[in-house]
Amino acid sequence: MLQNRETLKRIAYLALLTSCLFSVSGQLLMKWVAGGGAEAGLSGTFLLHLGLALSVYTLGVMSWMVALTTVKLSVAYPVTSLNYVGILAGSYAFFGERITPTRISGILLIFAGVLLVVLKAPTAAGIGRSAAVKPRMTGTVEGIASQEGCS
Amino acid sequence: MSWGPWMVLLAVVLLGTVGQLALKMALQSSGGLSPRRLAGSFHLWTWFLCYVAATILWLVVLRTIPLSQAFPVLGLTFALVPLVSNRLLKEHVAPGQWLGVAVIVTGVALVVQT
Numbered sequence: 001m002l003q004n005r006e007t008l009k010r011i012a013y014l015a016l017l018t019s020c021l022f023s024v025s026g027q028l029l030m031k032w033v034a035g036g037g038a039e040a041g042l043s044g045t046f047l048l049h050l051g052l053a054l055s056v057y058t059l060g061v062m063s064w065m066v067a068l069t070t071v072k073l074s075v076a077y078p079v080t081s082l083n084y085v086g087i088l089a090g091s092y093a094f095f096g097e098r099i100t101p102t103r104i105s106g107i108l109l110i111f112a113g114v115l116l117v118v119l120k121a122p123t124a125a126g127i128g129r130s131a132a133v134k135p136r137m138t139g140t141v142e143g144i145a146s147q148e149g150c151s
Numbered sequence: 152m153s154w155g156p157w158m159v160l161l162a163v164v165l166l167g168t169v170g171q172l173a174l175k176m177a178l179q180s181s182g183g184l185s186p187r188r189l190a191g192s193f194h195l196w197t198w199f200l201c202y203v204a205a206t207i208l209w210l211v212v213l214r215t216i217p218l219s220q221a222f223p224v225l226g227l228t229f230a231l232v233p234l235v236s237n238r239l240l241k242e243h244v245a246p247g248q249w250l251g252v253a254v255i256v257t258g259v260a261l262v263v264q265t
Contacts, residue, residue: 027222034213054206084223091219099219102264109258110226116251117229 012070016079019063024086026057077118081111156215163205168231170201223262230255
């Protein structure tokens with residue numbers, strides 16, 4: 001019995017990492033797809049590439065949801081920091097985007113802010129009511145489309 | 152950079168927010184989460200349509216705004232959802248969450264600096 005629970009946990013953590021990998025890849029693919037195509041119109045190639053990008057991203061979202069069935073939000077959400085890291089690294093490496101210190105500071109703040117919102121730090125007054133509020137699901141699309149979470 | 156792409160990005164954020172709220176309402180109202188009930192759920196369809204629209208507009212955004220800039224701005228949905236939940240769904244928002252909203256907005260203000 002204990003071994004099963006341990007295995008389940010390991011799978012859930014793996015799902016978390018997989019989610020980040022696929023979400024980041026999906027986003028990078030979407031940028032690549034957005035860059036091409038539009039002048040040529042909705043060509044078959046464009047739609048194929050778009051389908052690929054969306055599929056990869058969707059797998060990321062699904063992985064995230066699988067992970068959430070087992071892993072606590074307080075553990076899962078900090079892992080989404082890898083999404084930001086991945087997107088920053090990928091944007092720079094594959095698309096030559098300029099990463100300014102201001103942008104990095106902003107991202108750090110956004111990440112911290114999202115944690116504060118999602119992981120509701122309990123206060124003396126709010127503990128009773130906080131317990132009653134259900135944890136939020138996310139799809140960060142990213143996050144948008146998204147879902148996000150691991151957007 | 153012109154205002155256009157940023158307006159579209161804002162639209163993506165709004166669609167994401169509405170979608171998240173619709174999803175929340177869809178999952179809460181169903182007594183049991185049976186596939187049949189969900190398939191007919193207005194809220195669930197709203198969520199789906201919002202995300203389809205958001206995805207299309209997201210591609211438009213990515214043609215102009217760098218991904219490393221556009222992606223973090225999506226974090227704004229995490230600030231908007233509690234705000235709207237508080238007003239529309241009468242949900243309680245803890246002080247720590249309000250702080251989070253402020254921090255997110257500050258971060259976004261920094262990120263959009265070109």
